[in-house]
Amino acid sequence: MDEMGEKGLRDALETRISRRTLLRRGGQIAGVTGVGAFLAACSGSAATTAPTQAAVPSTAASAAAPSAGAAASPTAAPPSEGPMGTILNFANWPAYIDVATSGPDKGKSPTLLQFEKATGVHVNYQEKIDDNNSFVATIRDQLKAGLDTGWDLMALTDWMAARLIGLGWISKINQANVPNCRANLRDALRNLPWDPNNDYHYTWQSGMTGVGYNKKSVAKAGMPPLTKVADLWDSRLAGHVTFLTEMRDTFGLGALKLGIDPATITLDQVKQIVNDMQPLVSQGLRFTGNSYLQDFANGKVWAAMVWSGDLASSGSADDTFVFPEEGTMIWSDNMLIPKGAQHQRAAEAFMNFVYDPKIAAQIEDYVYYVCPVKGADVEIKKIDPSAATNPLIFPTPAIVAKQHAFKILTSDEDQQFNNAFNTLMGS
């Protein structure tokens, strides 16, 4: 545990418990199963933190509503030409923004403070998203009805962003307010099939899914260094491997291993992947979220499917991330303005602000994910020269060439794929 440091511990605890949805769901499920009610009562903290409705943002929103001067219905979004307001309610994932580790602002985000100074808008930044599905479940009814969700900005993964945009639940961005985004969005992130003109989203961060392993443990098992996804199937590693609980990551790498293109994957191919993985499950394969960090630290796991930034920022010196020969899965979390947002103008101002390469570099130097902003590599050299050549933050062309995105699934496919995945995981 020691070598993981504070961030690692926090990640491990937070994600073990929450990113993988356990607790928040406790409260929700409890109501449905009846028998689970007892559990919710026991796990008191879980039930009380369940984000059924974002209380703070709602009150803040209604308090600020008069200043927005919206003469129309109280839930109609103010026009984006309107005044900035004084608050921005931003829902994001844990450990996903820069935090000052020393000085008078220790524990606060310099980026958010600078934004407040520049615009007068206070960002009510909440790490409320641990899982796409469970977060959207908390605001689904308001979105459906076009009501205020309490959030002005939220970061959701591509597939969920695409789905919400498709359902018409996301507000259109006034491009005149986001010149930085238009100029600096990396080319690879433009022209995405689900939002080709970036009418509805700009990327917050991207990341890759690949193979991670502990050099010492793998050497002890008598194996050469891992180079590909298929190495995770090696019998010498049996019982010491974990895959991810994110369906798209695990099936994505599983597809690449079998030579299947994840961008056009079918249910039959998913079944092929499941059959390929099933023997590993009987040998003791487990599925985890970020808690693989803990498993690496205590030597239980020797190799795993991992997300690109984690081992670099929170693993030990022997833990490495490999860009597998078959390729990596690439994903992004995207800033979206939900329909009914009360502070759209402020949300756009914030998008524009973080697409300033200087600000982007500042965030990147802390979070270690793939930067969506052009020019940040130049800026980051000024604050941390080693980060500018780190392929985790700025992947080389060879790596980019082998990045794969997962197919955008229809609602039905999503359910079928998830059912297949849950069956593989024993549930």
Added chain:
Amino acid sequence: MSRTSHLLRRFLTPYLLLAPGLLWLIVFFIFPTVQMFLYSVSTGSVDFGYRLTWSFAAFTQIPQEFSRQFANSILYGTLATILTFLISYPLAYFIAFRGGRYKNVILFLVIAPFFTSFLIRTISWQIILGDNGPVIGLIHTVDVFHQVPQNFTFMGEPIAVVSGLVYNFLPFMTLPLYVALERIDLRLIEAAQDLYAGPWRPRGWIYGALGGAALGGLVGFGISWSVPAFAAAGAVLGTLIGGFFVSESFLRVTFPLSLPGVFAGSLLTFIPALGDYVNATLLGSPKTQMIGNVIQARFLESNDYPTASALSFVLMVGIIIAVMAYARVLGTEDLSGGVTI
């Protein structure tokens, strides 16, 4: 006051008193249950809404797809209940009859873990049972002849899940047992002894050995280790307990009088243990998933509401039937000597 209004009031009062509770049940139990059933016979998706089609496909797939997880739930839930009972009964007995002035302190210690979050307590078991944890360490230290394989592990095995359940639900068994035992009039036991109830029961060791073997075998089966070894160990323990610790007065007076506590404690343990998914998530592996895990995953990961609702419904109906059967056997007044809960 007129006579009619007086009568009306007498007629209405009980219903008015019932109203808050009834309303609560209707809003938070009846309505969700009906809603859940309707979901289970609907088709559609969470984004576009569900349409009631009276399709029972979600139910018909259950035996084939989910029988393993149902079996796991029943097995682990039963084991957890039996093991918490075996641990709690002597504990509650000690507190009630031998606790003296430390009674309240010991009771407090039983509840003390509950001041920590359920999750933190369960996660702590990952450390206790982990591969680098104290238990495995001790096993390898004691194992001087290297009979235990190096990759021997608890985590992800049924024993870890059952351990977690036993630990987490222990107070729910201990407290009702304590209440039942504490109420027993000690003069009844003295009276039994006056009436020649001996210090131990004739042939107690035989029953002890048989019961112990059966329980041991079940535990061995449940945690998928050697059934004969556990049955043998259970038989030895059972012989000792049946032979030396179970007196006639205990069997004829104390135990029957404590049955309401046994009934309440076992229900408070078994029902939540059956639906639990936290222990299986944190301590188990794909092999040891329980039905609660499936319901959780289908509701919130697959967004497959019909299947999840059907599973919840089956689980609920199953529990109600089991509890009613159990209540008929153990809840009757003849068994508990006229003491009702």
